[in-house]
Amino acid sequence: MSDIRKRDGNKGVTYQVRYPSAGTRTGYAYKTFRTMKEARAFRDKNAANPVSALLDTTIRTVGQAIDRWLDICEKEGRDGRDPVTAYTLGTYRRRADIMKAYPWEKALADLQTPDVVAFRSWLLRTHSRDLARKTLTSFHAVIKEMAMRGHIASNVAASVAIRAESRYDEPIVIPTPEEVARLLAAADRLANSRNKQTARTWRRYRPILYLAADSGMRPQEYLVIAKSGLHDGGVQVTRALERGGGKLSVTKTPAGRRFIDLSPETYDMVRHYAEHHAADNPHDLVFATETGKWLDTDNWRKRGFYKACIEAGLVDEDTDEDGKAILVPRFSPYDLRHFYASMLIEQRVNFKRMQKLMGHEDVKTTLNVYGHLIEKAERASEERFGMLSRLPRNTCGESVASAP
Structure with a gap:
């Protein structure tokens, strides 16, 4: 039962409404108003909508x-x-x-x-x-x-948000097809090196690099693909490394579980490695280490991908803390994912299909990350003319611009 109490304090006369509330220790809550009219309106509204009496009170704070x-x-x-x-x-x-x-x-x-x-x-x-x-x-x-679950009447936080600053406010780095071709050629050379240790290392790294460029998978996905996931000319993505690389788990979201078609060259290369060179392991890994574990993402980036960048000449000059000139790889493994997306856009793959292939849970993510590339591709294919040229017009009138 709600009631109104008149209060005379430092702020003058106010009117306090006491009303039932299941989420409080005493079973009542209080709200103060400047006028009796406002207090009555609140009391009547609360009485007409006694939702709080129906709430589950097992969780109060x-x-x-x-x-x-x-x-x-x-x-x-x-x-x-x-x-x-x-x-x-x-x-x-x-x-x-x-x-x-x-x-x-x-x-x-x-x-x-x-x-x-x-x-x-x-x-x-x-x-x-x-x-x-x-x-x-x-x-x-x-x-x-x-x-x-019925502990509160409604989601009072629904309209309160903090606008995200996009990770991609700065243009994302996308290797060109020519640069990717140079990377793959570098992997070919390293896999056929006269140095037996280098050749042995790149017997595994080469199919990884081809797979990364041809599938758009995240590094934490393609490093742990399963042998059983290779079928029908493509790869089934069902799992990923948790961040930090310490545990093999499912993909981050259900959308990450997807099938990706591969180029015949890549499919045959990865399958051949899986059937003839993959180390025995309890996880059905294609690219297992000799101890039967999965590859470390940092090791792959530094010893594999960056090595290919250097071999391909895809490096830029920078300076270290001591001011000495050093060579820095131009790309990171994740940039091959952007390359794959750019190829989908160039092939005019529709948004929903692109979302599925990239493993995005929401198409908004696809548009936020790659929207500028989509817009650029659309502009390149558009005819260039003004909007007025599309209107049906009577062209019999005399041109004012040509009048003396």
């Missing part, structure tokens, strides 16, 4: 909600998804510590949008913009989960 969300992520998987990986759970726990550090003054069920806005302001003042955005995104997930 924001901290309890965060802990429950972490438990769901680890054991059940949120919103129908698989449970998160150990690495992702560690990331969520670090963000949870930040969320809990904020001085939440209200019970979970009493949170309103302005409270979330205040939390956002605190995040932006106390942390980097990128970390603030990621933490707020996790808080969104907490509130959404609590609303779905």
Whole structure:
């Protein structure tokens, strides 16, 4: 039962509404207004929509909600998804510590949008913009989960966001087809080196490089492809290394599980290596080490990819901390993924197909990363004429411009 109480204090006369709230210790919450009219309107609205009486009160505080969300992520998987990986759970726990550090003054069920806005302001003042955005995104997930499970009436955080600064505000580096051809030719030479150790090393690195350029997979995906995933002239992507490389896991999102057609040359090269040279291992790995483990991504980048860049002459001059001239590889392994995407765009592959091949969960990601390339390709194929030239017009009139 709601009631209104008149208060006479330092700020003059105010009107306090006491109303039922399942998320509080006493079962009631309070809201103060300057006028009786405002207080009555709030009381009547609350009485007509007694949602709070129907809420599950087992979780009362924001901290309890965060802990429950972490438990769901680890054991059940949120919103129908698989449970998160150990690495992702560690990331969520670090963000949870930040969320809990904020001085939440209200019970979970009493949170309103302005409270979330205040939390956002605190995040932006106390942390980097990128970390603030990621933490707020996790808080969104907490509130959404609590609303779905009946602990709060609605998702009061839905409209509060921090705009992301795109990772690709700076132009992404994309090797040209000629540069990729030079990389592959370098791998061919290294695999046929007179130095037996170099040739042996590149017997494995060569098919990896070809696969990276021909599939657009992420390094953490193509380094751990399974022998059983090679079939029908392509590769089935089902797993990836967790960040840090310490654990073999499923792909980051369900969208990462996909089938990619390969060029016959690449398919035959990778399959031949898998059947004749792959080390025995318990993980069905194509590119296993001699000890039966997967390749380390840092080792592949430094000893494999960068070596190919140097052999191909794809290096730039820079200076180290002592001011000495050094040669720096022009590209990184991930740039071959951008090359693959650029080839899809050049072939006019539609957005949804491109999204699937790149393993993006949302087509917005595809457009955000490669939208400028798509726009460039479209401009190159367009006829150049003004909009007025498309209008049906009567051309019998005399030209004013040509009049004396």
